[in-house]
Amino acid sequence: MSSANSAKRAHKPFALVDCDNFYVSCERVFAPKLRNRPVVVLSNNDGCIISRSAEAKALDIKMGAPLHHITALIKSANVAVCSSNYALYGDMSERVKQTLKQFSPEIEMYSIDEAFLRLPANPELTLCASDIHQRVLRWTGIPVSIGIGETKTLAKVASRIAKTSPSRVCNAFEQTSLEQTSLERIDRDKLLAETPVTKIWGIGKRHGTWLKAQGITTALQLRDINDEQIRRRAGVLGLRTVWELRGRSCLPLTMTIPTRKGVTCSRSFGRRTRNREQLREALATYAARVGEKIRRDGSAAGALTVFLMTNRFSNEPQYSKSALLTINPPSDDEKTLIQLALAGFERIYNANYRYQKAGVTLTDLTPINEVQTDLFPPSQTSRAPEKRETNTTQNAAEHSKSLSHILDSLNTTHGAGTIRYAATGIDKPWRMRSNYRSPCYTTHWSDLPLIPTLY
Ligand SMILES: [Mg+2]
Structure with a gap:
């Protein structure tokens, strides 16, 4: 599908900023001894693994694995174990958000560790994204990966590739109106061809199985599917995803926090x-x-x-x-x-x-x-x-x-x-287990990190 006509209009790109291994990264900011070694963070009550450092992933420690199943590996590979510390993660997330606001007032915190930004139309998009990466790292200590595209779905696809790129940036924004230098963005067809269809936001396993049966295994094939075929199977939501893959934005930024039901x-x-x-x-x-x-x-x-x-x-x-x-x-x-x-x-x-x-x-x-x-x-x-x-x-x-x-x-x-x-209560003997909890470095005066005196 040609986007030549719509491209004439200046279009503001979407960026997805995703914190890498967020809970582990938060723990590492204040505990340098956790760097360059496998680290895992546990769910409430010290039950299962919910965040892993790259080194822990390399050991094949699975997401959701119960702690007591891998005690031997934890010992033999000297894996650092942390209980979850949501006071710390919530505060660090807020710091990342405040830093991102420097780059655009249009921001949607999609989850505790992911934000969509609407960036100003800028021919130096890749440079701008590198700048975001640098500043978030310097101001908060949290490493992030950034994907850019015409739509939220494309930004999300790009952010997946960004995670494995040395620059942590993947710019899939193609609109010709911006006259970007061809060097700094990647070939979008290639990007979509390398993305398994099940990894697309909103597709999941259920539609993935059906798509596979139709011979559709990559994002590129899904983008070129017949509209009627996808609509019949996956409804308007499925069709919307396909349009988004073609660069037609259907999912606006949600900047207001939905009011809670409970x-x-x-x-x-x-x-x-x-x-x-x-x-x-x-x-x-x-x-x-x-x-x-x-x-x-x-x-x-x-x-x-x-x-x-x-x-x-x-x-x-x-x-x-x-x-x-x-x-x-x-x-x-x-x-x-x-x-x-x-x-x-x-x-x-x-x-x-x-x-x-x-x-x-x-x-x-x-x-x-x-x-x-x-x-x-x-x-x-x-x-x-x-x-x-x-x-x-x-x-x-x-x-x-x-x-x-x-x-x-x-x-x-x-x-x-x-x-x-x-x-x-005072002693709270009923409290859930969190035997490996780090201090609340940023939200509790008594937990402020101390610099040891040298004399
Ligand atoms: Mg993340």
């Missing part, structure tokens, strides 16, 4: 437990955590769900139950959320089982400034001398609300958990 905090326990106090502490902690999240978003919740479950992989008797409580009027107040979570717990707790996991979910989220206040709050329905009493109750509610915000700002300034409700 927020959950749930964790596995380090050890199974039936201990009532421990379970209450865990649920109070999770309720505090989801409260913090919705306050950051400026939302209030209209419903709270608590759940408890046993370990479904064990031979012990199984139990799993949840309770839904409405919050009226919707609230973001920490004390209210903790009290409701504990009330829900009392409804579902059964002392005959040992629990592996628990969680709290908030739903029916609305912006806090749109919350309808209750016309007849419970305190106002009581008889005289209402006036004073009502004021006192309302003031108490207001105080509690502003207290939540004060807690948030103290915890932001001085580190998570500096001030918290006693209900959330």
